[in-house]
Amino acid sequence: MPNQEFRGRIGRTYDESEPWWPRETHAADDAPNVLMVVLDDVGFGQLGCYGGLIDTPNIDRLADDGLRYNNFHTTALCSPTRSCLLTGRNHHSNGMAGITEISTGFPGYNGHIPHENGFLSEILVEEGFNTYAMGKWHLAPAESTSAAGPYDAWPLGRGFERYYGFLGGDTDQYTPTLVHDNHQVEPPTTPEEGYHLTEDLARRTIEFISDAKQVDPDKPFFTYFAPGACHAPHQVPEVWADKYAGEFDMGWDEARERILARQKELGIVPDNTDLSPQNPDVERWDSLSADERRLYARMMEVFAGFLEHTDAQIGTVLDFLDEIDELANTLVVLVSDNGASAEGGPSGSVNENRFFNNVPESLEENLDAMADLGGPKYFNHYPWGWTWAGDTPFQRWKRETHRGGTSDPLIVSWPEGIESRGEIRSQFVHAIDVMPTILDVLGIDAPDEVKGYAQSPIEGTSFAYTLEEPDAPERHTTQYFEMFAYRAIYHDGWRAVNPWRLGDEITATDLSATTIEESGWELYDLRADFSEAHDVAAENPEKVLELAQMWWTEAGKYDVLPLDGRGVQRFAEPRPQPGKERERYVYYPGGQHIPENAAVRVFNRNHSITADIRVPVGGAEGVLLAHGARSGGYSLYVKDNHLRYVHNYVGVEEYEIVADDPVPEGDISVRMELEVTGEPDIENGRGVPATVRLYYDDDQVGGGDLPTTIPITMGLTAGLSCGRDAVNAVSDDYRDRLPFEFTGDIERVVVDVSGESFVHEASELDQIMARE
Template sequence: MVTQKRSHPASSENRDPLQTTGINRRGLLLGGSLIAASAVATTAFPNAGYAELKEYPPGTTFPGRIGRTIDESQPAWPAPIVAKPGSPNVLFIVLDDTGFGQLGCYGSPINTPNINRLAEGGLLYTNMHTTALCSPTRSCILTGRNHHSNAMACITEGSTGYPGSNGLIPFENGFLSEMLVGQGYSTFAVGKWHLTPAEQISAAGPYNRWPLGRGFERYYGFLSGDTSQYYPDLVYDNRQVEPPKTPEEGYHLTPDLVDKAIGFIADTKQLAPEKPFFLYLATGAQHAPHQVPKEWADKYKGKFDDGWDAYREKVFAKQKELGVIPQNTVLSRHDPDVQDWGQLPADERKLYARMMEVFAGFLEHTDHHIGRLVDFLEQMGELDNTLIMLISDNGASAEGGPHGSVNENKFFNNVPDDLQQNLQALDELGGPKYFNHYAWGWTFAGDTPFKRWKRETFRGGVSDAFLVHWPKGIEPKGGVRTQFAHAIDMVPTVLEALEISPPKDIRGVTQSPIEGVSFAHTFNDAAAASKHDTQYFEMFAHRAIYHDGWRAVCPFPGDSFAEAKASFGELTLTEDKLRELDAKGWELYNLTEDPAETNNLAETHRAKLIEMIALWYVEAGRYDVLPLDSRGTARFADPRPQLTKERDTYVYYPGTQSVPENVAVKVLNRAHTISADVDVPSEGAEGVLICHGGNTGGYTLFVKDGKLHYVHNYVSAEEFDIASTESIPTGKLTLRYEFEPTGKPDLAHGKGTPGKGRLFANETLIGQGELPVTIPLLIGLGGGLSVGRNPGSPVSELYTPPFAFTGKIFKVTVDVSGKSTQSAEEQHKAAAMAAMKRQ
């Protein structure tokens, strides 16, 4: 474990961005002496004995002369890879779970002045599409190939053993980073990754599908689908690091990521000013947890008290005023799954309004720090020649459920939220204590004017915000573009703008054809026709097809959960059901006349519908879409190749930190023992021996005030503390916790196995207690397994992290050989639920 350390000014907003690297503006401090930057850039050394430096393309014939001695020889050097003079920088900014109607420039009342500025100085696209889910879309953004071609039918945790869904993005589908690094670009990735198989993100690797294995030269961010904004699981290049500050010291992930992005750029531009960069910045905001300093959320006090329907009406009117949607657009209906705001009790309205205030503050906060990056580029004189593309990876998220949550871990463990508990959290929503997500009434409002949301292929799930800013390459300013486009079109557009041909091979691997098409021709021609005529969509068996202005959609299980009499969760598509859907489940929309998909023409235009259905199957065959898989949690539990087989005994050593849940020992709902071999000095010791999770749920074994404690944090609803009745001995000894199940789990109702816990010092029983309920499915959203300290949010309120153990730990052994109380099916389901949050 390597811990990142650096000093931070009190406010990152006002610092000189060039100082984030520690490099002097006027030169480089090398060996204690200041060397002028111009001297460092000098390539001619007249006293070296050579009249001229001769270079040649790598891989070609050596053009110099080789004699028997140096006097009879003439040197020549393989030329370094240098980008074409004047090549633009490229910046991708990827927002998470941001709906079509949530940015200011798309009609939202949420203040996003910096994103608006990019739209005003560039082009705002109103017909961009994604896949409806994060990892699949991100794979399209970076490769220019469809998500099934990238084996990304789902997030990596939901991979299945088929070519279009195994979660292993083929190396023949090169990333833009791999293409540009071969053209002399510096390449940086910052923020959310979520493109590596979940089984491969631990310290055991392999690392070839981490960012540095896919063409990025530097990386700082988190590898999974979400993380706490205050206690993130951070990776720097190929090693795990800790945040540079604590929440109490003002830490938040977004400014940290932007600081790092600025530093990466500054490092390169100060040393090689002519070298262009490609920066992929994916902050992870606006994904849950919706966390932001209170003053940002407070800016929106009272702004959403009139509810989600009122929000939709106001945004819809503003969108027409801005020209974001055609004047003939009809606002989609009130969603049957969403409560009537006017019928809600006052307490619920108060809670839901505050949840939206926090989300709005979170988005404005994100915009502010994007603005810092843009200001930095402008200060450096690089903004005009930086091709910026900003996109959301899918529509707004409904994963908060119908009522929202102050601890999303309850949802993933089937534990119902309690309104009174949620109301008690009002003053602290957005802070480090809660892992909150708004109610899906705000989801449907956030996708105005469209219906539905993330995970579904109606336009609410796949039509997303997108803008392009490049003053040097785009003449119009503040224009709107209506051409159909898809995330797979970003790579070919960049390559055309840079005048670069797609490479035939990358690192010896022959490359597949890029499947997207460039829209660069629309930059300076608003009337240009789209070159993207046909595009399929599929997510969790929810299907759609676009062709020449028409769209056919086959929703599964139906237009809403209420109408389909289904729940948000496990849905099974059988062969009989598929035949029924293909016969009468498809809907047809003419987008020219009906952009928001409100008038289903399936009955009146049957021939057109049959043509569209057939076209969907043609595309499905071409891009490895089949088999259709509607499963939610069940698919996440499918067996997958592992580095090692499951075992009865797991041994961890001091320094082990944040082992991801999918590769950590699984102790839920089964008998187990945790044994820590330690050396306690004569004056005693305290601190964490082993912990897993955070303040959203988990367990921790620790010593405090001389007593041994085991705390089980049941999804932050209750802490069960088993403490020793006497102080632990000093010297070398084994401290042990044993869990004996006394009943069966009730997974459907959010209750894990009850049991009896016992504490031992060597073989002496020193404490015991009952655990009436335990976490059923997911340890926690707050962190992985760690030994010797609690690095993130505290698993227990009985200590303040990191609460490092002050004695010596030799090893911690976890034995799970006791007979499990879970069936194999239940264990699969538990593993599946752990993956649900990684979207």
């Protein structure tokens, strides 16, 4: 325990002295372990035990041994919800109105979770628990996720003793950008050797737990297991997807009906629940062509395999805990962070970097990709018709505050601590209630101070009272919702929703409505209408205005203002960046790769890459500088003793320029110069055409023309690395030799960007939003 005064006696010699040891902190003798499992983009109607059409036997096992909640709510977005789960405070109170990549300079929106809002991990580590975080983090300001830090918002800065995962919003499942504690690491094996991130995370979880249990078996743990599944990319070994061949040929319209029927049979929804109305953004399945139905069904098969594969890895962890006799005394809380994701758009996607760069995907090209969907070649996401079905019986989806975006699975299991088995609870519960519930169950009071920071009040309400009392009156009776000015409020069984399209302008006139006709609010009586299928605002105008006013009151309490429904403008607003923009970027070999948001921007501008190298006798080969990934980027490298530059145009085409002469031995500067020769056509997905020249010292040794270049972005999972291709091979020319590390010596690589910086804000916003 900290700050303990020495209570022994110190004399002139040991014989005259009395030793004393500071009192160590120990958890209570009967304290359970805590395992929090956070799924990503999994809708209310996708798990098997919630009526879904996907097999999830291990999650179902948790439900059979514990409780399912059918009235659990999130914020409608990943990072905001995760901040609520770990702090017990509302997302605006955490500065997490959205993801940190779109932060603005207001308290509820700045992307910095205050240290006054202590994490559950920070509390439990001081109560004698081991604390581990695995998988997706996405709770640190975007500008602090490079090697330059600061590290105080990384997992080890917020109370976790060990961490293994990825700091951003998503990553490639086969070639992830991994962080171990506070430094980057490479995946332990390759996709060809069978690597998959979720499996790796399960193994690491077992490793962390067993490392401590074999030394101190009585010490409990808090493990935060957040695999990043089932966020895009939907990637899983083929055998898992093939299990579902033909299972979704009926389409999303019929799937919704089947899911609702199963939900009623399981008692997850009341018998009088109606399907919410037809989503105006979703085409009827029977209106699609045969090829579209074939492709979209396969995309759903891949997602289903991905979710069942994730369930299997959860089962691996549960089985391990059972083997070491810890499962019965482990409090398991399993949730999803928001509703199913519609980020695949109406037609789905096999390469989101084409979308981010305005390069259209064609049905024919995507049909050609069908056989490889789920593998390392593609970054695929299903069409939003399946999103809608995944949120059955609700309307809408992730990002929006109708129940399709905010109502999610919650399962609580603790065999030694909860007598009830396989039951359903219907009290209103919100993500902010999870942390105080865990403290309540553990018998731990929220501290007044954490790490010297006076603590703010916990804003959630413990739902521990529901564990053994199925009919207990709910205690969390009022809760606001807000996401990109899309608003809602719950109060005593009523729910009012005010839809707002991202990017629509908000004016004072819009917000000063005094009548139901002006307000835009919808109203649902959840006591009679579980699914928000019937808007009763017109019949209850006074209730609408009452709840609308209540929303403003709650918004004032929790830093929700100012409302900000802007799209491009919000993204373009200045915010802290990792290092000042400059004309000359110097990179060194080895060490950590540079995240995309901290790397040099070369789009649509003149630039050069100069590498000062030493080539040993007999020659050298390997990457000098690589920026991007399989889905787009550029690489300067040496192969077959010749300097080469490859520009990978969003995974569609690779343009290669090769030097005419071999690279001389000894000390030499090799250089690539790119000169813009025309204008970009951003709206049609084409960057500038350019001429490329290659040099050894000052002698030109090759050149060629690029018909087009990447217009906007390298992609979400891209990065820059010097001396090797550390992320995901930019070029097919050396993909089988990753990381293709340079075998000579590199002193430095300098990227000079003399042209004017180019940013296409609308498309950049699309890219950032997909990281949710």
